[in-house]
Amino acid sequence: MTTTPKRAVLRLRRLLLTLLALAGTATACATGDDRPRVVVTTNILGDITREIVGDEADVTVLMKPNADPHSFGLSAVQAAELERADLVVFNGLGLEENVLRHVEAAREAGTATLEAGRAVDPLVFRAPADGGPQADAGQPDPHFWTDPDRVRTAAGLIADRVVEHVEGVDEEAIRANADRYDGRLADLTAWMERSFDRIPEQRRALVTNHHVFGYLAERFGFRTVGAVVPSGTTLASPSSSDLRSLTEAMREAGVRTVFTDSSQPTRLAEVLRTELGGRVRVVALHSESLTEKGKGAGTYLQMMRANTTAMTDGLTAG
Numbered sequence: 259m260t261t262t263p264k265r266a267v268l269r270l271r272r273l274l275l276t277l278l279a280l281a282g283t284a285t286a287c288a289t290g291d292d293r294p295r296v297v298v299t300t301n302i303l304g305d306i307t308r309e310i311v312g313d314e315a316d317v318t319v320l321m322k323p324n325a326d327p328h329s330f331g332l333s334a335v336q337a338a339e340l341e342r343a344d345l346v347v348f349n350g351l352g353l354e355e356n357v358l359r360h361v362e363a364a365r366e367a368g369t370a371t372l373e374a375g376r377a378v379d380p381l382v383f384r385a386p387a388d389g390g391p392q393a394d395a396g397q398p399d400p401h402f403w404t405d406p407d408r409v410r411t412a413a414g415l416i417a418d419r420v421v422e423h424v425e426g427v428d429e430e431a432i433r434a435n436a437d438r439y440d441g442r443l444a445d446l447t448a449w450m451e452r453s454f455d456r457i458p459e460q461r462r463a464l465v466t467n468h469h470v471f472g473y474l475a476e477r478f479g480f481r482t483v484g485a486v487v488p489s490g491t492t493l494a495s496p497s498s499s500d501l502r503s504l505t506e507a508m509r510e511a512g513v514r515t516v517f518t519d520s521s522q523p524t525r526l527a528e529v530l531r532t533e534l535g536g537r538v539r540v541v542a543l544h545s546e547s548l549t550e551k552g553k554g555a556g557t558y559l560q561m562m563r564a565n566t567t568a569m570t571d572g573l574t575a576g
Contacts, residue, residue, distance in 0.1 A: 293315065293316050293426075294314070294315040294316070294344050294424045294425060294426045294427060295315055295316040295317075295318065295342065295343050295344055295424075296311060296315050296316070296317045296318070296343060296344065296345045296346075296347060296420065296424060297317075297318045297320065297339050297340055297342075297343040297345075297346050297347070298317060298318070298319050298320065298346075298347045298348070299319075299320050299321060299327075299346075299347070299348040299349060299354045299357055299361065300319075300320075300321045300327050300348070300349050300353070300354065300547075301319050301321045301322070301323060301325070301547060301548045302349075302403050302546075302547070302548060302558055302561070303347055303348070303349055303374060303403075303412075304317065304319030304320075304321070305319075305548060305557050305558045306409065306412065306413055306416065306439075306558055307347055307416055309413075309435060309439045310413060310416050310417050310420065310432060310435050310436050310439060311420060311424075311427070311432065311435070312431060312432075312435045314420075314424075314426075314427040314428055314431055314432060315344070315420070315424050315426075315427055318339055318343075320332060320336050320339070320357065321354075321547070323547065323548055323549050323550040323553075323556075324520075324547055324548075324549055324550070325547055326546065326547065327349065327353050327354055327546050327547065328353065328354075328355050328546075329355070329356060330354070330356065330357070331356040331357065332356075332357055332360055337360045337363075340360055340361060340363070340364035340369065341363070341364045341367050341369055343364070343369055344369075344370065344423055344424040344425065345369070345370045345371070345372065345419055345420060345423045345424050346361055346364055346365070346369055346370070346371045346372070347371075347372045347374060347416060347419070348361050348371065348372070348373060348374070349373075349374055349375050349400055349402075350373035350374065350375040350376050350400065351373075351375040351376060351380055351398040351399070351400035352397070352398065352400055353375065353400035353401075370419065370422075370423035372415060372416065372419045374402070374412040374415065374416070375398070375400045375402050376398075377411070377412065377415050378402050378408040378411045378412050378415075379408070379411075380398045380399060380400070380402060381398075381399045381402075381472055381473060381476065382396055382397060382398055382399060383396065383397050383398075383399050383469060383472065384472070384482075399469070399472050399473065401469075401470045401471070401472065401473060401545075401546070402473050403473075403558065404470065404471050404472075404473045404474035404477075404545070404562075405473035405474060405476070405477040406443050406446045406447045406450065406477075406562060407443075407447060407477060408473060409443055409558070410440055410443045410444070413436060413439055413440060413443065414436060414440070416436075417432050417433060417435075417436035420432055421433075442559060443559075446559055446562055446563070449563070449566070450478065450562065450566045451478065453566045453567065453570045454478050454479075454480075454566070454569075454570060456570055456574055457569075457570055457573045457574055458574070460512070461573045461574065462479060462480045462481065462573065463480065463481050463482075463483050463511050463512075463513050463573075464480050464481070464482050464483060464517065465483045465484055465485065465486075465504070465508060465513050465515070465516045465517065465530075466482075466485050466486070466516070466517045466518070466543075466545070467485065467486050467516075467517070467518040467519050467545075468485050468486065468519075469482070469485045470485075470519070470545045470546060471517075471545070483504075483507050483508060483511045483513050484503070484504045484507050484508070485504070486501070486504065486516065486518075486529075486530065501529060501530070501533065504530065505530060505533045505534060508530070508534065508538075509534070514534075514537055514538050514539060515538070515539045515540075515541060515572045515573055516530055516531075516538055516539070516540050516541070517541050517542075517543050517545075517568075517569065517572065518540060518541070518542055518543070519542070519543060519544070519545045519546055519547075520542040520543060520544050520545075520549075520555075539572060539575070541568050541569070541571075541572040542568070543564075543565045543568055543569070544561045544564060544565060545565070548560075548561055549561075
């Protein structure tokens with residue numbers, strides 16, 4: 259394949275940035291390694307991207323396991339990784355609040371990017387059907403991965419962008435990886451449907467730590483009662499009136515289960531337990547971050563199956 263002038267410039271810039279990032283370390287050395295590279299912001303998208311890319315390129319994931327995508331930040335070396343990439347894959351729609359400016363800087367410098375959330379027909383936050391506030395009503399909801407059908411769309415787009423922008427990869431291998439993963443995602447959707455069918459209609463109501471399961475609710479027929487933090491970001495905080503509105507909505511809806519992110523403190527959910535007389539179950543989910551390998555949600559598929567099981571058990575018990 260003939261290297262275009264633009265590609266040559268990108269390679270030169272990548273080499274210069276690599277040397278700058280290594281300058282100041284005692285072990286720095288020029289290796290000439292020019293393997294294609296993809297940088298991904300969140301660990302959920304990182305896992306999906308690795309399934310598609312396979313061994314065709316290096317995939318660097320910026321967000322560590324169990325981190326909060328709303329609050330994690332980058333080191334100077336990580337920021338430089340973005341501009342050295344052939345392709346940057348990010349969630350977008352405001353999710354990676356401390357990282358998006360670095361992604362934008364890389365894009366302006368000529369790095370190809372894919373904003374996955376904006377490309378999969380995003381929903382907007384809506385006020386809960388059964389009452390309670392929603393601070394982000396009308397704003398795009400970035401949590402699209404809770405709908406595996408939208409992940410199928412995102413995975414196909416990632417494959418397209420890798421083939422288009424990452425020089426040196428084997429297109430047939432990328433397409434084969436994408437097709438294989440698409441089948442696994444289709445199997446996941448079917449399994450989730452069968453699992454959720456066990457939940458009686460009157461119990462298909464969600465209260466969460468913050469508004470994160472809107473896509474899942476739409477796809478699988480749940481209603482959203484409210485959230486402890488009435489926002490789509492964990493950086494917000496509830497007021498006493500927010501909590502009062504939520505407890506009233508829970509009483510009216512007969513909801514006794516609150517789902518919280520396993521990487522976030524459950525103190526506020528425990529407050530609801532106190533407010534409602536100790537009859538509330540607090541169930542941990544892996545909603546916004548993968549765990550380390552072997553810790554229950556090391557891949558996107560594992561995370562979704564673990565959450566589905568926890569949600570089904572939590573809403574059918576008692």
